[in-house]
Amino acid sequence: MTDVDRDTDRDTDRVRALLTGFDPGQVPAPDVARIVALGERGARWRVVDRALAVAAVAAVVVAGVLLVVHRVSPAPGPVSPSPSPTAKAGYAVQFRPVLTEAPVGATPCPTEPVQSPAAQPATACSADAALVYTLGPAAVSGDAIATLRPEASAGGGFEVVVDLTPTGSTAFATLTTQLATQQAPQNQLSIYARGRVLSSPYVASPILGGVAQIGGFPTLAAAQDFITAVSP
Amino acid sequence: MTDGSFERFVQEHHPSLFRTALLMTGDSDTAQDLVQTALARVYARWSRIRDEEPAAYARRIVVNAHRDGWRRNRGREHLVPETPEPVAAPDATGRIVERDSVVRALRALTARERRVVVLRFVYDLSEAGTAAELGMRVGTVKSTTHRAIGKLRASADLTAAFSEETR
Numbered sequence: 308m309t310d311v312d313r314d315t316d317r318d319t320d321r322v323r324a325l326l327t328g329f330d331p332g333q334v335p336a337p338d339v340a341r342i343v344a345l346g347e348r349g350a351r352w353r354v355v356d357r358a359l360a361v362a363a364v365a366a367v368v369v370a371g372v373l374l375v376v377h378r379v380s381p382a383p384g385p386v387s388p389s390p391s392p393t394a395k396a397g398y399a400v401q402f403r404p405v406l407t408e409a410p411v412g413a414t415p416c417p418t419e420p421v422q423s424p425a426a427q428p429a430t431a432c433s434a435d436a437a438l439v440y441t442l443g444p445a446a447v448s449g450d451a452i453a454t455l456r457p458e459a460s461a462g463g464g465f466e467v468v469v470d471l472t473p474t475g476s477t478a479f480a481t482l483t484t485q486l487a488t489q490q491a492p493q494n495q496l497s498i499y500a501r502g503r504v505l506s507s508p509y510v511a512s513p514i515l516g517g518v519a520q521i522g523g524f525p526t527l528a529a530a531q532d533f534i535t536a537v538s539p
Numbered sequence: 540m541t542d543g544s545f546e547r548f549v550q551e552h553h554p555s556l557f558r559t560a561l562l563m564t565g566d567s568d569t570a571q572d573l574v575q576t577a578l579a580r581v582y583a584r585w586s587r588i589r590d591e592e593p594a595a596y597a598r599r600i601v602v603n604a605h606r607d608g609w610r611r612n613r614g615r616e617h618l619v620p621e622t623p624e625p626v627a628a629p630d631a632t633g634r635i636v637e638r639d640s641v642v643r644a645l646r647a648l649t650a651r652e653r654r655v656v657v658l659r660f661v662y663d664l665s666e667a668g669t670a671a672e673l674g675m676r677v678g679t680v681k682s683t684t685h686r687a688i689g690k691l692r693a694s695a696d697l698t699a700a701f702s703e704e705t706r
Contacts, residue, residue, distance in 0.1 A: 318692050321701055322660060322687075322691050327661060331557060331638070332567075337574070342549065342582060346579040410596060411672075415670070415675070418675075
């Protein structure tokens with residue numbers, strides 16, 4: 308062992324001792340009621356059938372806080388024989404069925420994930436890098452999305468409203484009808500953008516209205532940033 | 540969902556999560572926000588993760604939070620409604636000095652360096668385990684650890700800790 312190695316080991320030991328011996332001082336008591344309220348709100352990130360005014364989905368999502376800043380090149384949309392003339396092609400947002408869901412284990416999440424093409428299955432982590440999903444090919448994506456627009460949420464904060472084209476609405480209805488019959492985790496609809504699963508609400512009943520919402524943005528600017536980042 | 544198991548989980552794990560969050564963020568209020576956010580996410584997924592490793596899930600959220608601007612977006616959930624605790628409650632003066640110096644020294648590290656040293660030394664994960672958790676290569680964990688230790692060693696705040704002779 309060289310002197311340099313010995314010095315390094317000694318420094319390592321000191322850092323370990325400093326950190327393991329770190330005294331955080333007075334630890335504030337957890338506000339469990341507050342945590343539960345926040346968790347309930349997080350669980351309400353939802354896709355809503357506004358036409359039917361039915362909250363079709365309740366579930367779990369938490370992406371807003373960790374939305375990535377960098378931009379991923381937009382994935383090519385699915386091949387569509389006759390895209391609607393009003394469609395703004397190529398939003399890099401995809402709706403995919405969830406095949407499996409597991410805590411991140413031996414396979415690490417990539418730090419800069421790449422968006423998979425819509426036609427292919429994908430493996431992606433949740434935005435908080437805690438869960439890893441395998442996803443079926445996108446049933447709705449790219450040119451099936453007419454517009455993305457920010458809107459204030461009823462419960463505070465902002466959401467991004469996803470207006471689907473007529474073709475997209477049909478595909479979304481088919482997808483959600485199918486998902487609603489499945490058992491967890493295959494009853495989940497993933498909102499996949501920038502190589503990550505932003506949310507994975509489960510589908511309780513078919514969503515027929517052609518409008519979905521991605522909730523949980525703290526400010527108008529955050530919702531707009533998201534739209535910019537996934538726009539072609 | 541509320542059979543008390545989540546509440547017990549919070550009581551049991553909140554102190555260590557707070558400690559980790561304080562090491563990661565260097566600020567008591569921010570740490571409290573962060574832990575609250577992490578626990579809220581655990582709650583939102585409780586039925587699915589309770590039988591797996593909710594503590595590891597929560598830790599992962601706390602350690603990863605500084606990726607991509609958690610701080611920038613804080614306030615999203617209107618956190619911290621209560622009056623924040625005073626940071627330095629006067630317990631033993633020496634301890635406060637040491638706590639502050641550790642926190643200050645850690646602030647000089649990059650977020651990635653902090654994540655690595657916290658997982659390596661506070662949670663005692665192996666280099667391979669740290670690499671897996673952070674999505675890094677083992678070699679990167681090694682070099683990052685080395686760089687972080689170098690920075691801590693050079694930190695004026697920790698001069699005393701490093702100049703002591705080893706016992």
